[in-house]
Amino acid sequence: MFTRFVAPRLGWAIATIVLSTVLVFSAMQALPGDAATQILGQNATPEAVATLRRQLGLDQAPVARFVTWLGHALTGNFGTSLVSGQAVGPEVGRALLNTSFLAGVTILVGFSLAMVLGLVAGLFRDRWPDALISTVALVGMSVPEFIVATLLVLAFSITIPLFPAVVVAGQNATIGQLLPSMPLPALSLMFVAAAYIIRMMRTSVIDVMESDFVHTARLKGITTGRLVIRHVVPSAVLPTLNVVAMNIAWLIGGVVVVESIFNYPGMGSLMIRSVQSRDLPTILLITVIGAVTFVACNLLADLAATFLNPRLRYPRNSK
Amino acid sequence: MTATQSEHLAIDIQNLDVAYMAGTRQVNVLQGVNLALRPGEVLGLVGESGSGKSTLAGILLASLRTSSFIARGTVHVAGADVFKLKGKGLRDFRASQVALVPQNAGAALTPTMRIADQLAEAFRSDDASTATRAARRSRAIELLRLVRLPNPAAALDKYPHQFSGGQQQRIGIAMALAARPAILVLDEPTTGLDVVTQAAILDTLSRLHAELGMAMVLVSHDLGVIDKMCTHVAVLRQGKVVESGPTKDVLAHPSHPYTRGLLASVPRINAPGIPPSLDDAVIDAYERGETLPAAESAVYERTAPVGTPPVLTVRGLTVDYNRKPHGAPTVLDVDLDVHAGEIVALVGESGSGKSTIANVIAGLQGTKAGVLTLDGETELAATVPRRAKAVRRAIQIIFQNADTSLNPRQTVRDAVNRPLRLFGIRGSSVEAALADVDLPGSFAQRLPGQLSGGQRQRVGIARAVAAGPSLVLADEIVSALDVSVQSSILRLMDRLAREKDLGFLFITHDLAVVRAIADRVVVLYLGRIVEEGTVDEIFGSISHPYTRLLLDAVIELGDDHASAPAPGQDEVPDGPPEQGCPFASRCPLVMDVCRTVRPPVVPVSATHSIRCHAPLNNLRLDLAESATGLV
Numbered sequence: 001m002f003t004r005f006v007a008p009r010l011g012w013a014i015a016t017i018v019l020s021t022v023l024v025f026s027a028m029q030a031l032p033g034d035a036a037t038q039i040l041g042q043n044a045t046p047e048a049v050a051t052l053r054r055q056l057g058l059d060q061a062p063v064a065r066f067v068t069w070l071g072h073a074l075t076g077n078f079g080t081s082l083v084s085g086q087a088v089g090p091e092v093g094r095a096l097l098n099t100s101f102l103a104g105v106t107i108l109v110g111f112s113l114a115m116v117l118g119l120v121a122g123l124f125r126d127r128w129p130d131a132l133i134s135t136v137a138l139v140g141m142s143v144p145e146f147i148v149a150t151l152l153v154l155a156f157s158i159t160i161p162l163f164p165a166v167v168v169a170g171q172n173a174t175i176g177q178l179l180p181s182m183p184l185p186a187l188s189l190m191f192v193a194a195a196y197i198i199r200m201m202r203t204s205v206i207d208v209m210e211s212d213f214v215h216t217a218r219l220k221g222i223t224t225g226r227l228v229i230r231h232v233v234p235s236a237v238l239p240t241l242n243v244v245a246m247n248i249a250w251l252i253g254g255v256v257v258v259e260s261i262f263n264y265p266g267m268g269s270l271m272i273r274s275v276q277s278r279d280l281p282t283i284l285l286i287t288v289i290g291a292v293t294f295v296a297c298n299l300l301a302d303l304a305a306t307f308l309n310p311r312l313r314y315p316r317n318s319k
Numbered sequence: 320m321t322a323t324q325s326e327h328l329a330i331d332i333q334n335l336d337v338a339y340m341a342g343t344r345q346v347n348v349l350q351g352v353n354l355a356l357r358p359g360e361v362l363g364l365v366g367e368s369g370s371g372k373s374t375l376a377g378i379l380l381a382s383l384r385t386s387s388f389i390a391r392g393t394v395h396v397a398g399a400d401v402f403k404l405k406g407k408g409l410r411d412f413r414a415s416q417v418a419l420v421p422q423n424a425g426a427a428l429t430p431t432m433r434i435a436d437q438l439a440e441a442f443r444s445d446d447a448s449t450a451t452r453a454a455r456r457s458r459a460i461e462l463l464r465l466v467r468l469p470n471p472a473a474a475l476d477k478y479p480h481q482f483s484g485g486q487q488q489r490i491g492i493a494m495a496l497a498a499r500p501a502i503l504v505l506d507e508p509t510t511g512l513d514v515v516t517q518a519a520i521l522d523t524l525s526r527l528h529a530e531l532g533m534a535m536v537l538v539s540h541d542l543g544v545i546d547k548m549c550t551h552v553a554v555l556r557q558g559k560v561v562e563s564g565p566t567k568d569v570l571a572h573p574s575h576p577y578t579r580g581l582l583a584s585v586p587r588i589n590a591p592g593i594p595p596s597l598d599d600a601v602i603d604a605y606e607r608g609e610t611l612p613a614a615e616s617a618v619y620e621r622t623a624p625v626g627t628p629p630v631l632t633v634r635g636l637t638v639d640y641n642r643k644p645h646g647a648p649t650v651l652d653v654d655l656d657v658h659a660g661e662i663v664a665l666v667g668e669s670g671s672g673k674s675t676i677a678n679v680i681a682g683l684q685g686t687k688a689g690v691l692t693l694d695g696e697t698e699l700a701a702t703v704p705r706r707a708k709a710v711r712r713a714i715q716i717i718f719q720n721a722d723t724s725l726n727p728r729q730t731v732r733d734a735v736n737r738p739l740r741l742f743g744i745r746g747s748s749v750e751a752a753l754a755d756v757d758l759p760g761s762f763a764q765r766l767p768g769q770l771s772g773g774q775r776q777r778v779g780i781a782r783a784v785a786a787g788p789s790l791v792l793a794d795e796i797v798s799a800l801d802v803s804v805q806s807s808i809l810r811l812m813d814r815l816a817r818e819k820d821l822g823f824l825f826i827t828h829d830l831a832v833v834r835a836i837a838d839r840v841v842v843l844y845l846g847r848i849v850e851e852g853t854v855d856e857i858f859g860s861i862s863h864p865y866t867r868l869l870l871d872a873v874i875e876l877g878d879d880h881a882s883a884p885a886p887g888q889d890e891v892p893d894g895p896p897e898q899g900c901p902f903a904s905r906c907p908l909v910m911d912v913c914r915t916v917r918p919p920v921v922p923v924s925a926t927h928s929i930r931c932h933a934p935l936n937n938l939r940l941d942l943a944e945s946a947t948g949l950v
Contacts, residue, residue, distance in 0.1 A: 212426040219380050220441050220494070221414030230440075234431035310431060310478040 009302070013295040020291040021073075021284055022066070028280055029062050035082035035278045056082050069284065078288075079281035083274075088282045092270065094172070096289060099259070099266035101175055102185055103251040110190030111197060111244055118201025119236070123228065125206055133198060140195030149188040149261045156184060166263040173265060185262045189255060193247040200243040204236040211235075238305050245301030249294035327398045329502050329534035330356040330379065335392035337374055337383065337558075348374050348387060349558045356551065358501065361528065361535040363549030363566060365542060365581075367801040368772070370555040376538045379504050380417055381409055397501045414444045418500040422507040424491035428479035434490060435459050435475035441497035462493040467523050484669075485516035485890050489523070496527065503535045509544065513668040513828065516890055518872040521548060522883030540801065542585055543874040546570055554578050556602070570876065577602045583616070584803045586835040588858060588873050592618035593810055593835045597803030621813050623838035623853070624660035629695050630713075630789045630822040631657040631680065636689030638675055638846070647895045648687060650675050650846035657790060657822040662812065664837035664854075665826045666869075670891045672846030673826045677792045680824065681716055682706055694789060712742045715783035719795040721775035725767040731778050732763035738786035752785035753778075756811060773804035777811070784815060791815075794826045809836045830873055834858055839926070842866050844902050845895040852927030860940040863929045865902045867940075900932065908933045 036052040037044070053059045060068075072079060078088050121133040140148075157165040163184050169177040208214060209232060217231045252267075259268035267286055274282040306312045337349040349371045356362045364372040377383060378394055381401040394401050397416040404412050418441075421427035429437060438459040439449065449455055456475060463471030466489040479487055488508060495503055508524070509517035521544065528535060539545050545552055546566060553563035554577065562575040573579045580597040587594075595616050604611040633655035639648040650672040657663045665673045678684035680691060682703035691699040693713055700706045715738075718724035725734055735749045750760035756777040767775055776796060783791055793812070797805045813836065815821050827833060833840055833854065840857040842850040842865065850863040857866065868884065883889070888905050895901045896914075903913040910932060918930045929938065 212421060212423060213429040215382075216419065216421050216427040216491075217429060217440070219382060219413055219419050220498075221410040221412065222440055222443070223410065226440075230432060230436070231429045235429075308431075311480045314478060314481055 006299075006303075009299055013299065016295055017288060017291040018070075021070070021287050024283060024287045025062075025066050025069075025280070028275075028278065028283065031278065033278060034058055035280065038277045039083065069281070073284070073288070078285045081282055082279045083277050088285050092267070092282060092285045092289070095265060095267045095270040098173075098175070098178065098264065099252060099255060099268065101178070102182065102189070102255065102259075102264065102266060103248070105182060105186045106189045106193065106251060107248060110186070110194050111247070113190070114194035114197035115201050115237070115240065117194070118198040118240070119205055119228070119233065121198065121202040122205025122209065122236070123232075125202075125209075130202070134202065137195040137198040137202075140191050141199070143192075144257075145188055145192045146257050146261055148191050149184070149258055152184050152187055153261075166261075167265065168263075170265070178264075181262065181264075185255075185258050185264050188258050188261075189251060193251060196243050196247060197240060201236065201240045204239045205232060208232050208236045234308065238309055241301045241305050241308075242298070245297040249290075249297040252290065252293040252297075327358075328355050328395070329358045329360070329397060330354060330362070330536070331393075331395040332378075333393050335378070335394060336390040337371075337378065337387055338390040339384070339386045339388070345390065347390070347558055349378075352392070352558075352560055354553060354560065354563070356534055356536070358534050359532050360551055361537060361549045363545035363552040364536060364538045364555060365540065365545050365552060366555035367540060367581075367803060369557070371558040372538050372555050373506060375555070376419075376504050376506050376536060379502065379536060380413060380419055411444065414441075415498050416500055417502045417504060418495035418498055420488075420492050420495045420503065420505040420508050423511060424487035425479070425484060427491060428487060428494075430479055433476055433478060434463075438462060438475075438490075438494055438497055441494045442499075444498065458497075462497055463490070465496060465527065466490070466493045468493070483890050484512055485520060488512060488516075488520055492520075492524070492527070496531070499531075501533055503533050505535060505537045507538055507540070510540070513891065514830070514869060515668065515872040515884055517544075518874065518883045519889035521874065524548065541874070542570070542582065542802075543876050543878075546876050547874050554581070575602075576605045580613075581803065582876070584806050585876060586805070586809075586831040587875060588831045588834050588870060589875070589878075590618070591834055591854070591858075592620040593813065594618055594806050596806035596810070619810060619813070621662075621836065621838070624658065624817075627659040627661065627820070629656050629658050630693065631655070631824070632690075632692040632695065633676075633680070634690045634692075636676065636679060636691070637687045638672070638679060638684065639687045647897045648846070649895075650679075651895070653689070653843075653846075653848055655824075655841060657824050659789065659820040659822055660816050661838050662816055662823040662825055662836055664833040664840045665824060665843060666828065666830065666833055666840055667843035668828060668869075668891050670845065670893075671843040673843055674794060675846070676843075677716075677794055677824065677826055680790075681714060681792055682711075708742065712738075712786050713789045714792065715786050715788040715790070716792045716794065717776075717779050717783045717796050720799055721772070721779040722767070722799075724779060725775060727767050729766075730763065731765050731767070731770075734767075734778060735763070735782050735785050738782060742786055744785070744787060747785065747787075749785075752781045755784055755815070756781040771804075772800055773808065776800060776804075776808055780808075780811065780815070784819065784821070788821065790822045790824065792824050792826070795828070796825075797832060798827065798829060805832065806835075812836060830869060831875075842869075845891065847895065847901045848930065849902060850927075850929045852923070856924065856927040861923055861927075861929070861935060861938050862940070863902075863931055863938065864906045864908050864933070867938075868905070900930075908937060 035056055036049050036058060040048055040052060057065065069079065080086060081088050081091065117133050121130040124130045153165045156162045164181045167173070167178060167181045214227065214231055217227055255266060256268035256271060259266045260272060263269070267289070271283065271286050274286070332352055332354040335349055335352040336347055338345045338347045352375065354362070364375055366372045374387070379396050381404055389402055399412055399416065401412070435456060439455045442458060443449055459475055460471045463474055468474055468486060468489045479490070482490065509520050512520065525548065537545065537548050549566045551564065552566045552569050553560045554569070554575065555561070556577050562569055562573065562578050569578065570582065573582060580602065584594050584597045595613065595618065598613045601611045601613050633653060636650060636653040637648050638650040653676060665676065667673050675684060679686055682699070682701070685701050693699055693710060697710060699710065703711065732749050735752050738744070739747060739749070749763050753760055753762055758774065758777050758781065767778070770778065797808050800808060809832065812823060816823055825837060837854045839853055840851065841848055842857065842863065844865050849865050850857065862870065872884070892904055896903065899914040899916060900906070900918045903909050906913065912932050918932050920928050920930050921935060922928045923935065931938065
């Protein structure tokens with residue numbers, strides 16, 4: 001199991017992560033300016049910039065700097081922020097925790113709901129519940145998340161003042177302080193991510209409903225509830241898992257826009273600030289976390305698909 | 320069953336029309352169907368694809384395709400007006416009165432549920448059996464024993480994919496019997512199974528019918544199966560019952576030209592030659608009250624070419640799928656010759672390696688050992704990319720399913736023109752290639768979806784032949800076709816072999832078709848040749864025990880002697896043994912030496928050889944019975 005299934009994927013996973021850091025590092029080199037010019041501002045003398053560069057180690061060749069960073073990163077040392085001079089770990093960790101919490105709520109509530117909605121749409125194919133759900137899903141896929149977020153703010157914090165429009169608790173807020181302002185960002189994320197899951201689940205349910213085994217089970221005279229839960233759902237969920245995994249990875253790594261709109265102190269906001277200040281160690285750590293999440297989610301989805309599919313769990317010839 | 324119920328008919332269908340709407344026009348799928356079946360009788364529904372026989376079977380379970388509807392008439396099954404049933408009444412009817420054995424149990428069993436759960440669902444309405452887990456399990460075991468599934472207790476906790484096709488079908492039957500139905504509907508229950516497995520399943524069904532006495536409805540395209548199983552038969556054509564009555568009467572004295580044509584078009588293992596194909600024009604004329612003479616009515620006997628040069632020579636071919644170093648190879652030491660103008664049949668059940676060998680010849684599969692020679696001079700490289708263009712041109716394939724091997728978005732012209740362009744063939748055209756397969760040139764504009772099954776297969780043949788090959792690999796090219804179309808494709812194959820000196824390697828599991836078309840036959844079992852000879856020798860009086868098993872298992876019209884192998888012996892094992900004779904585990908004549916030593920090639924004549932340790936005398940048909948008795 002391990003050598004056949006996990007090992008080759010693990011190899012690809014490591015390659016993916018390293019490659020993503022190389023890409024991000026190169027992209028940062030291509031941007032004009034660096035941390036020294038950003039910190040000192042426009043009126044700095046060339047001598048001052050050069051001195052700060054030497055202090056920050058930015059005067060060395062890019063390849064040498066990347067290799068040094070990679071060597072340290074492998075030992076768990078991701079360096080210090082070029083802006084604050086503090087180790088990047090705790091700061092990114094706090095942001096990761098906040099984002100994970102936001103993502104967790106979205107996944108638990110939103111994705112479960114999406115699976116159920118997809119199931120309902122598939123079961124009521126081409127009738128009004130399907131038309132309604134599919135239309136909403138299509139809107140979710142086509143409208144960018146910043147518009148969804150803006151509309152939600154308009155509806156639920158301005159027209160009907162239920163939730164705060166932005167997070168005012170600041171960068172070092174605890175989860176408890178963040179909780180009241182959670183609903184709107186979570187809803188925006190759910191709306192966009194759920195759309196893909198609904199579409200996939202719907203297609204998958206329709207396929208399974210037309211299969212021979214569902215026809216046979218129906219002719220056994222079992223109730224529709226039993227038919228759906230025992231015969232349809234287990235097979236229909238399998239192809240949806242990969243879409244769910246992609247969305248989880250996207251949530252962790254790429255909630256940049258939604259976090260910015262709501263001023264939510266997560267990884268997305270931190271990344272934008274770090275790019276503005278050219279704070280390379282912070283950006284690289286966020287990149288690594290994003291890539292690891294992406295790879296891990298896909299690996300987990302594959303493992304879950306294997307676990308849920310008896311054809312993979314019990315090969316044909318195992319007696 | 321109570322006395323009053325038993326006076327009822329099991330099935331009573333009157334003036335039934337089933338239709339769907341095409342725009343505003345009503346299209347009848349079934350028209351004016353009247354059928355009655357008493358309890359305990361077995362009704363066969365026979366007809367070709369599109370005849371409405373599966374729709375009729377579905378109606379007995381109150382099941383219609385969503386777009387179809389009952390336009391007229393009534394359907395009573397076990398006393399219930401089935402299309403008046405709704406909700407719980409319908410579920411109870413399906414759970415207790417009537418059950419379906421589906422066509423392909425592999426797809427009809429839910430892949431994510433254990434066998435025990437699926438069976439328990441089917442006898443859920445029976446309180447005594449569902450009281451406790453132990454009661455459920457013992458009832459499930461009882462059912463699996465009834466259908467003679469080997470090791471029923473262990474089967475309960477397995478999933479469907481862990482069984483072979485024949486075993487899945489047995490489980491499907493057990494599931495249908497679970498509710499003790501008054502009527503069992505079987506939709507092509509053995510189509511797609513190997514001939515030996517089919518014989519065993521049908522034997523089990525006969526025993527079950529004798530024991531349980533339910534009425535059965537058997538849908539089949541196979542007249543031999545209908546003849547063996549059914550007391551009554553209804554022949555369907557284009558949604559109408561053209562003829563019905565007691566099976567023996569209808570088959571012995573058919574009154575409708577369609578029934579007569581259908582009966583005449585079936586190839587037989589005990590009579591050589593290609594039967595005449597069914598002529599739709601004659602039947603349509605009869606329906607209008609006119610008479611037309613049939614275009615062909617005689618059996619055509621092909622003659623094998625003599626002294627032609629070889630187009631393909633295979634020596635010592637060994638293919639190994641195993642990754643383990645000590646496993647027995649999938650295909651071992653196969654020698655094969657195909658001469659110009661010759662049709663060589665490669666025969667065997669699933670797992671016999673016949674498709675593997677075809678893939679090797681086509682260059683789609685690597686080998687472990689062996690030499691392949693084309694036209695007596697060119698040694699074939701192992702895989703397609705390493706073969707010269709001329710070599711690729713010389714070997715062409717015709718696929719089993721013309722529906723899926725033709726691109727549905729490309730016209731016939733695109734498909735047939737491809738080899739002409741690829742190999743830069745001058746002096747030929749798409750129209751000429753279509754004429755070769757008796758299709759009009761105007762068909763070039765059509766898409767595959769606008770053609771019938773037989774016409775699509777002709778396009779597949781035209782595509783292969785247009786390249787100007789010397790060898791054609793024909794992989795089960797008639798097994799997906801209706802029997803009436805089969806003959807015309809076989810005749811086409813014969814003509815192309817003669818006129819273009821094509822060598823055909825014809826891969827099939829259908830022995831009757833082999834008898835009709837082949838010049839020479841190679842019988843494969845688990846990737847090893849067990850017997851080879853001319854077609855008359857293979858179907859003659861001396862045979863390898865495996866060939867004998869295959870021949871005995873074929874269910875022929877008017878032949879009640881098809882013998883069913885013992886349970887457990889009815890299916891091909893998963894792989895060949897590491898030593899000895901591959902057939903030793905199932906052979907009635909097995910001796911100690913068979914399990915350790917590879918059998919020698921025993922020549923029977925210059926062209927006929929058998930690989931067996933048993934003395935040739937024991938392999939004679941007249942003596943084989945008594946020899947079996949002694950072991």
